[in-house]
Amino acid sequence: MASNSKDHDLNCLTINELEAIAHDKMDKQTRDYYNEGADSGSTLRENISAFSKYRIRPRVLRDVSGVDTSVNIFGHKNSIPMGVAPTAMQCLAHSDGETGTAHACRDMNVAMGLSSFATKSLEEVAEASRPNPNVLQLYLFEDREHSLKLINRAKKAGFKAVFLTVDTPFLGRRNLELRNQFKLPPHFQVANFSQQEEAALQDEAVDGESKTSSRNLDPPNPGHYENGKWVSPSGRVTFHSHAANPTLNWERDIAWLKEACKPEMEVWVKGIATGEDAILAVHHGVDGVVVSNHGGRQLNGALATLDALPEVVEAVQGKIPVHVDGGIRHGTDVFKALALGADFCWVGRPALWGLAYKGEEGVKLMLKILSDEIRLCMGLAGVVNVKEISKEYLAKIDKSGFVAKL
Ligand SMILES: Cc1cc2nc3c(=O)[nH]c(=O)nc-3n(C[C@H](O)[C@H](O)[C@H](O)COP(=O)(O)O)c2cc1C
Numbered sequence: 001m002a003s004n005s006k007d008h009d010l011n012c013l014t015i016n017e018l019e020a021i022a023h024d025k026m027d028k029q030t031r032d033y034y035n036e037g038a039d040s041g042s043t044l045r046e047n048i049s050a051f052s053k054y055r056i057r058p059r060v061l062r063d064v065s066g067v068d069t070s071v072n073i074f075g076h077k078n079s080i081p082m083g084v085a086p087t088a089m090q091c092l093a094h095s096d097g098e099t100g101t102a103h104a105c106r107d108m109n110v111a112m113g114l115s116s117f118a119t120k121s122l123e124e125v126a127e128a129s130r131p132n133p134n135v136l137q138l139y140l141f142e143d144r145e146h147s148l149k150l151i152n153r154a155k156k157a158g159f160k161a162v163f164l165t166v167d168t169p170f171l172g173r174r175n176l177e178l179r180n181q182f183k184l185p186p187h188f189q190v191a192n193f194s195q196q197e198e199a200a201l202q203d204e205a206v207d208g209e210s211k212t213s214s215r216n217l218d219p220p221n222p223g224h225y226e227n228g229k230w231v232s233p234s235g236r237v238t239f240h241s242h243a244a245n246p247t248l249n250w251e252r253d254i255a256w257l258k259e260a261c262k263p264e265m266e267v268w269v270k271g272i273a274t275g276e277d278a279i280l281a282v283h284h285g286v287d288g289v290v291v292s293n294h295g296g297r298q299l300n301g302a303l304a305t306l307d308a309l310p311e312v313v314e315a316v317q318g319k320i321p322v323h324v325d326g327g328i329r330h331g332t333d334v335f336k337a338l339a340l341g342a343d344f345c346w347v348g349r350p351a352l353w354g355l356a357y358k359g360e361e362g363v364k365l366m367l368k369i370l371s372d373e374i375r376l377c378m379g380l381a382g383v384v385n386v387k388e389i390s391k392e393y394l395a396k397i398d399k400s401g402f403v404a405k406l
């Protein structure tokens, strides 16, 4: 486990340093879009600070010479208990975009989630990933035909699962995005939608005078909600309105999605934040849940994901896997999430910062940093295999600063 300076990028040894470097590499619109949370951003900040409520209880004299950080996920051996979460429009950070992320994940043997609103097509990303397993993040449109096409393409391209994002009945209010009048520059494309589909989406969104612009990402500002969609004063329904679908519900949509995805792809729900919904997820037969609040970009004031995790773990009682994302910035964060019962973690923004720093190489660097930290943390905590990580290794600090075993 010894390392020396030639194994490292001495300009960037931590995810916090990567964030600082990326800050200066991105234009303001991109930086604001990637980095902000909804409203005051308190949930975004608490996703990160929640990890500092826990301390690790290290065990010693256990022969940790053979630390194994790998886990099985989607029938594949992942080198670490962590993957790259789906985030939209990665070409804004670097022209390598989602295929750069896919190459980095493949080289590091790490699973990747691809956003429905990627700037590279799912076929290109599947090709760049092979043989690494991928997950397609899905926003289920009101018109099922568009979603069905995407699902069938994902099956054909070899995706292992869909993550249905369920924390987006409406889009959260992101003030900088509104103020900047966020637009995807015209030389980039939302690559998973063809011209014809775009036209069809426009027809679908016709609402009196309203039309969508699925490529321009026109700003939903100033505007208002109408039938659950952002409508600008001109009456134009924006691209963003397609991600949000307030009609989704357990009974109708999960059954539909399971039918559409079988037998090739598993169906997971991403955006679970309570034990009650975790029980419903099990009841409706989903294959797994991701405890997530969309990186604090949706309901500000919602629980930090690390704080929501224990109730979800307790509710599912091991019947389905529980993954978590939000605020993970260090290998010890992954260890703490696993100790609280998560089976696997995902990171969102760190991959975007890696892309902004050096494209594909930057994402690889981000994964190397976190990989090294996970391995070191396990070794120093006296754990050889990921399965051994349990709440026995954690203590929690209460409000008065008292540290107690869990
Ligand atoms: C810029 C950006 C775009 C995102 N796009 C999507 C998306 O298209 N679909 C989705 O389900 N989640 C999306 N997410 C949420 C991530 O999948 C993930 O839940 C979140 O980033 C985890 O928090 P972290 O960034 O603190 O690691 C996005 C997050 C960011 C920061």
Ligand SMILES: CC(C)CC(=O)C(=O)O
Residues within 6 Å of the ligand: 088, 117, 240, 243, 294, 297
């Ligand atoms: C196109 C957006 C709706 C993608 C997203 O989920 C996000 O920005 O958080």
